[in-house]
Amino acid sequence: MKxxxxxxxxxxxxxxxxxxILPFSLIYTIIGLSMFFWGMGGFIAIFFIFAPLWFSLMYxxxxxxxxxxxxxxxxxxxxxxxxxxxxADNEDI
Numbered sequence: 644m645k646x647x648x649x650x651x652x653x654x655x656x657x658x659x660x661x662x663x664i665l666p667f668s669l670i671y672t673i674i675g676l677s678m679f680f681w682g683m684g685g686f687i688a689i690f691f692i693f694a695p696l697w698f699s700l701m702y703x704x705x706x707x708x709x710x711x712x713x714x715x716x717x718x719x720x721x722x723x724x725x726x727x728x729x730x731a732d733n734e735d736i
Contacts, residue, residue: 644729648722653710660706661699668695 675691678684684691713722 644727645724646727647724649717650714650722651710653707653714656710657703657706661703664698664702665695668698671695671698 671691671694675684675688675694678688678691690697717723
């Protein structure tokens, strides 16, 4: 069965990705705190400390732009197409 993605929910997916990047970007906060307490960096240390917020904001903005472009292009020429196969519940994958 062929399926096509014709529209991407902009706000829901952008919000989801923004929240998902937070735990992965916490390493930058740890690096920034280390730099700050060891007296290195100044502005760079502050930038690293707030990196999870910057990353989340940028992911939200960039995915929103991507979704807008995708939705426009998909409405004109069609979306990403893939094929799904149903399997019975008792079959091993």
